[in-house]
Amino acid sequence: VAAIAGVHSGTVSRVLTRPELVGAETLQRVQDAIETLQYVPNRAARQLAGGSTSTIAVLVPDIANPFFSIIVQAARRHAGTVGSLVLLGEADLDPTTELDAVDHLARHVDGLIVCSPTSPTTALAHAARGRPMVLVNRRARGIPSVAANQGAIVALAIDHLVSLQHDRIAVVSGPARYWSSLRRDRIVERQAARGPEKLIRITPAIPTFAGGSALLSRIRESGVTAVLAFNDIQALGILAAASAAGHAVPDDLSVVGVDGLPTGAMASPLLTSVGVDLEAMGQTAADLLLARIAGGTPADVEIDPVLLTRGSTAGPGRQRQEKSAP
Amino acid sequence: VAAIAGVHSGTVSRVLTRPELVGAETLQRVQDAIETLQYVPNRAARQLAGGSTSTIAVLVPDIANPFFSIIVQAARRHAGTVGSLVLLGEADLDPTTELDAVDHLARHVDGLIVCSPTSPTTALAHAARGRPMVLVNRRARGIPSVAANQGAIVALAIDHLVSLQHDRIAVVSGPARYWSSLRRDRIVERQAARGPEKLIRITPAIPTFAGGSALLSRIRESGVTAVLAFNDIQALGILAAASAAGHAVPDDLSVVGVDGLPTGAMASPLLTSVGVDLEAMGQTAADLLLARIAGGTPADVEIDPVLLTRGSTAGPGRQRQEKSAP
């Protein structure tokens, strides 16, 4: 490129990184050469010379989980629009693996997005070696983050159930490892002390399909007419167990999930869920990271959920009423 | 490292890449130094100097699709065991995007795994710039590949339905862009000419939930008692539409999916499916690629499916019989 544009390689570099420092005519000539040569700069050389790698890392606990794969997709797409590649890391919900992964990935990228981290924030920051980082589903001072508004999630779900006349509602906790889970717990606790409805906390529970299924008996024993699961997958487990046990949903039991995953709309009955815009989360995370890499100041974004009213919720005791009606 | 082990940097490099060329005592000394310093070589410098990047790329049409996210997970894990990082690419089911992605990714990796490619093989190979590549769900001469055994998938599904006494079966095609879809079409065609059962081909069809739902009327009109969908998601769409239309599954209609995705086990009724071990596919793809990078010869692996008999299939006309019983 330098040769055919008749300039020095240093000038080509400037055209690529700080075009405002280059004369208009030269700029044009170099850009033409780049175009005709289909020239693409070498990232390895760039990184080595102290420039940017145009690569970010996205670290998730489990890429096979649709919750994360949707976030990764959105983040990758957004990063791609500015020419960044993405390195994918997995942490397996293990703090040590997570720190190792951050430490390892940080060496090769301009910045990283860490989803649902389980290690202490300080350890994370240390492992990132000063690289810009944004946290998804966790807030920490000094580090930009994007998280679902847990307060609104609980409020939307409980309000919906209460408006349906439920007054005893089971609320299932999530893994203690997740900040979002802990935060939701606190909110539920506060709400339990305040609202007229009775909130029965169910914990510990595993937020998987099997974990949800295993919960059914405890839910029934607690005498509730409705349950707010930790997430959609767990809610589907409850749904399946209920149907297997001959309990009608929503007539005997209303079930509300969280996240609004596509799979919830494939169940029967269709799962009522508090939907979180995961694409927005992923895209926002990428946005925040790119801004931070560009030297911007950290920001914390909260994603507001929306209620997806579907078939798994209804008023309590509909069946009982029908049965007692002669 | 070179300093504290008292050797030249070139020797450190040899220890890392071809330890057999180094004296036993020196080797030990350098390895100790590496250990105490927690030294990790710089990939950018390595690549620049002509060495390996210890990075591979995995390209999928859509990472939010569980089919691919499971493959990616398995491939990434396997690559991770030998210290390789993975760059994630998405092709959006568009041949041009796909070629661009391959071309772009190939510059930065030791090799690539391309899942369900839609571009011509020669174009793919060209875009890969001579980098080792393995294809998933597509066979091409000269390029290693791993694919599900489509013949066995069709055989398993049809045999199952025939053994249940179905003799008119709808078979739904997949996207013409997919090699696997075309291949399955050919196999179905051959089977249609041979078997005693009547196979009604339904095409074109979109392998999504909505695509499946939209198919219900055509399926009913064809007068079949069972349907083999292109994949699980589409099958779930058929299931949902059937239930919405008041048709009982499996009594009025048996439905068989393909892939054995977890979500199929969360539906109601549980989806009968021809399961493909996607983890094995991902791991095998990584295996083949690493072997190829190491200079091995290309190989083609076929993954054999297993039938997951669940609730969405039964003998035909069960309901009719019951109704005509009295």
Added chain:
DNA sequence: CTGAAAGCGCTAACAT
């Protein structure tokens, strides 16, 4: 078997 030296392609200071 190991040290020495060249250079991968780029960026960032410095010089003009």
Added chain:
DNA sequence: ATGTTAGCGCTTTCAG
């Protein structure tokens, strides 16, 4: 505004 120079951290000849 552009050319020049000196590396970035490694691998790879080539000597010894």
